[in-house]
Amino acid sequence: EIVMTQSPVTLSVSPGDRATLSCRASQSIGTDLAWYQHKPGQAPRLLIYDISRRATDIPARFSGSGSGTDFTLTINSLQSEDLAVYYCQHYHRWPLWTFGQGTKVEI
Amino acid sequence: QVQLVQSGAEVRKPGASVKVSCKASEYSFTMYAIHWVRQAPGQRPEWMGWINPANGNTKLSDVFQDRVSLTRDTSTAYMTLSRLRSDDTALYYCARDSLGHGGFAGQYFDYWGQGTLVTVSS
Numbered sequence: 758e759i760v761m762t763q764s765p766v767t768l769s770v771s772p773g774d775r776a777t778l779s780c781r782a783s784q785s786i787g788t789d790l791a792w793y794q795h796k797p798g799q800a801p802r803l804l805i806y807d808i809s810r811r812a813t814d815i816p817a818r819f820s821g822s823g824s825g826t827d828f829t830l831t832i833n834s835l836q837s838e839d840l841a842v843y844y845c846q847h848y849h850r851w852p853l854w855t856f857g858q859g860t861k862v863e864i
Numbered sequence: 865q866v867q868l869v870q871s872g873a874e875v876r877k878p879g880a881s882v883k884v885s886c887k888a889s890e891y892s893f894t895m896y897a898i899h900w901v902r903q904a905p906g907q908r909p910e911w912m913g914w915i916n917p918a919n920g921n922t923k924l925s926d927v928f929q930d931r932v933s934l935t936r937d938t939s940t941a942y943m944t945l946s947r948l949r950s951d952d953t954a955l956y957y958c959a960r961d962s963l964g965h966g967g968f969a970g971q972y973f974d975y976w977g978q979g980t981l982v983t984v985s986s
Contacts, residue, residue, distance in 0.1 A: 791972035800868075800976040801909075801957070812974065844909060848972055854899065854911040 759783050759847055763857035770862060776832040778860045780845035785825045789849035792821055792830045795859075796841045804843075805830065832862070840864065866891050868898075868958050868977035875983045881946040884980045886958030888939050894918040897961035897969035898941040900934065904954040912956075915941055918967035948984045955979040 760783040770776050780790070792805040803812040805821035808828060818833040832839055845857040871885040886898060900912040913924035915934040922934045933944040941958055957980075959973035 793973075800978045801959075801973075802976070803972065803974050806962070806972045806974075846909075846972065848970065853970070854901075854973075856909040856911075858908040 759786060759849065759855055761845055761847060761855055761857035763843075763845060763860050765860060766858070767861045767863060770835050770864065772835060772837055772864075774835045776835050776839075776862055778830040778832075778843055778862075780823075780828045780830070780857050782826045782828075782847055782849075786847045786849035788824075789847055790821075790823070790828050791846045791848065792819075793844045793846065794839075794841045795844060801844070835862070837864075866960070866975045868960060868975055870956075870958060870977040870980045873981040873983070875985065876948050877986055878948055878950060878984055880948050880984075881944060882948060882982050883942055883944045884956050884958075884982070886941045886943070886977050888941070888960070891960075893936075893939045894967055896964050897967055898934075898936070899959045899961060899969065899973060900932075900941075900943045901957045901959055901973075902954040903957070904951065907954075909957075912943070914961065914969045916967035916969070917941065923969070945982070948982075950984050950986075952982065953984050955981055 762781045764779045788807045793801045795801040809821040820831045842859045842861045867889045869887045894917045897914045899914040903909045915922045935942045958977040960975045961969040962971040962974040
């Protein structure tokens, strides 16, 4: 099984900051990496797929990068509405669809 | 726009079963696989299985192979979890696979339901 490991567990930021979230896969996953934003009481929201493609209606301040086993979600000019837990997920090979443990972005 | 609306919170005793529904709207239901994911308190999301709405075929995680049943009707997917234990207490989500080809799965999840809290307590 491909294990996804995220860091840090918690990221303390201020509005206007740049937030950098990391995700590492236990083996190469090609381009099969997605990021989700999850706020309490809401449905998770797809942000990024295929490492760096923004989903529909996702602001340009969200960007994804990386390759192989190491990936990054960057949030530029962080806004208060961006406070949430962010998860990475691979969809590379069976068993597909394992998630990282999440990074909580808080003030 | 695409919506997945789940049924409300449930409370069950250990050993019982629970059935959660996920009603899809504003897209062709049979074209996109539906996944089920659960998240227990303080844990990472855990994939449970998926169903092809076109033919009802399913694929389950080994973890849930003997306790989960996935079914569907014309526009709603269902997840039944049996022989409940206290550690099944979690939020349960349905999510649409983005592949959009014949109801098969294999990509990321582009839309999610709002979640259904299942509490197992004696």
